[in-house]
Amino acid sequence: METITSQYVAMEGIYKQYGNYEASKDVNFHITEGKIVALLGPSGSGKTTILRMLAGLEHPDQGDIYIAGKRVNSIVPAKRGIGFVFQNYALFRHMTVFDNIVFGLTVQKEDPNIIKKRVLELLDLVGLANLQDRYPGELSGGQRQRVAFARALAPRPDVLLLDEPFAAIDAKVKHELRQWLKATIKKSGITSIFVTHDQEEAVELADEIIVTNNGRIEQMGTPEEIYGQPATPFVAGFMGKAKGIMHYETLTGFEREEGFEWAIIRPEFVAVFKADADHEDKSAVEQGVVETVAFQGTRLSMRIRIGEHLIEAEQPIEAASFTVGESVQVLIYRLFLCSNTEVHIVKNKALEAGQIFYI
Numbered sequence: 001m002e003t004i005t006s007q008y009v010a011m012e013g014i015y016k017q018y019g020n021y022e023a024s025k026d027v028n029f030h031i032t033e034g035k036i037v038a039l040l041g042p043s044g045s046g047k048t049t050i051l052r053m054l055a056g057l058e059h060p061d062q063g064d065i066y067i068a069g070k071r072v073n074s075i076v077p078a079k080r081g082i083g084f085v086f087q088n089y090a091l092f093r094h095m096t097v098f099d100n101i102v103f104g105l106t107v108q109k110e111d112p113n114i115i116k117k118r119v120l121e122l123l124d125l126v127g128l129a130n131l132q133d134r135y136p137g138e139l140s141g142g143q144r145q146r147v148a149f150a151r152a153l154a155p156r157p158d159v160l161l162l163d164e165p166f167a168a169i170d171a172k173v174k175h176e177l178r179q180w181l182k183a184t185i186k187k188s189g190i191t192s193i194f195v196t197h198d199q200e201e202a203v204e205l206a207d208e209i210i211v212t213n214n215g216r217i218e219q220m221g222t223p224e225e226i227y228g229q230p231a232t233p234f235v236a237g238f239m240g241k242a243k244g245i246m247h248y249e250t251l252t253g254f255e256r257e258e259g260f261e262w263a264i265i266r267p268e269f270v271a272v273f274k275a276d277a278d279h280e281d282k283s284a285v286e287q288g289v290v291e292t293v294a295f296q297g298t299r300l301s302m303r304i305r306i307g308e309h310l311i312e313a314e315q316p317i318e319a320a321s322f323t324v325g326e327s328v329q330v331l332i333y334r335l336f337l338c339s340n341t342e343v344h345i346v347k348n349k350a351l352e353a354g355q356i357f358y359i
């Protein structure tokens, strides 16, 4: 059997078509042992197809798949050493929590005493030791997902695959459950790959993110890299909250670059001042007019018109309040300047030397 040594999970030169539709186009990535990796991208971008090919539930038309250093293309799903957690829990309703977890092991025909010991260990790991006799219908969504997680870990897989594991979970519980999952995965040391279309989830959980778009991988990197140094215009526009995307002509402090026609301005790249506010960067501001103001808990979210362009800005609520129609000074600290294929991260040259930038 072929082996690769330096990478634990890998895809090399993967192509996959469904009929005429190309769901994966030259997919390549390498994942190091013990990492948590998110497959992040819009609906239909090919995330689930990648996960299902790793699991052996779909087969590539071309390319190589490696798990735990072994080429697994021709190995059946049950022998690939993977655990799978689905978004809808997929627990057996007529079985207790204990028996649901046992199910992951009985198929391996283990000794009953070893099975019991292993299940108790897992119940402890997922914090459900006192609920082992309950049925899935008597658990909350978060608890059910913990059981599904324990069941997937039961046979000690080399790799854990999770398909939108929090999709069916209440928004309030999600944050807590993500923190729990991250800590539990790290404790067990298992290499984990999960699919999500939620960038907040990817950033919160993953050591590394693979951004998919239209069947291709746009970028792989740490959340900080993906967020702060987008490699492609798609990633620059996909990550971050509501952003101003404008056909770029001139903005104070930013020069034109040949072939770079578009600018992406995220809310955190912008500061807003009252029209009469005095500050040291006056020469670097644009004049704008507030078009909308929305209160969002701890922040004010605003849409501001600069000439023909609309950009989004955010202010802490302790800062000055703003009203619709008000003229304001807008200071753009930086922007992402995009050609069709490249992104340049450009700082405002008109700012005083020594200005501290946000990111």
Ligand SMILES: Nc1ncnc2c1ncn2[C@@H]1O[C@H](COP(=O)(O)OP(=O)(O)OP(=O)(O)O)[C@@H](O)[C@H]1O
Pocket: 018, 019, 021, 023, 041, 042, 043, 044, 045, 046, 047, 048, 049, 050, 197
């Ligand atoms: N069995 C199939 N037969 C035909 N086309 C399919 C099949 N499975 C997926 N596709 C198509 O392949 C593309 C990629 O699908 P995939 O499920 O991998 O995307 P995704 O990024 O996971 O999307 P989502 O977030 O909506 O689940 C989609 O256009 C989808 O319609």
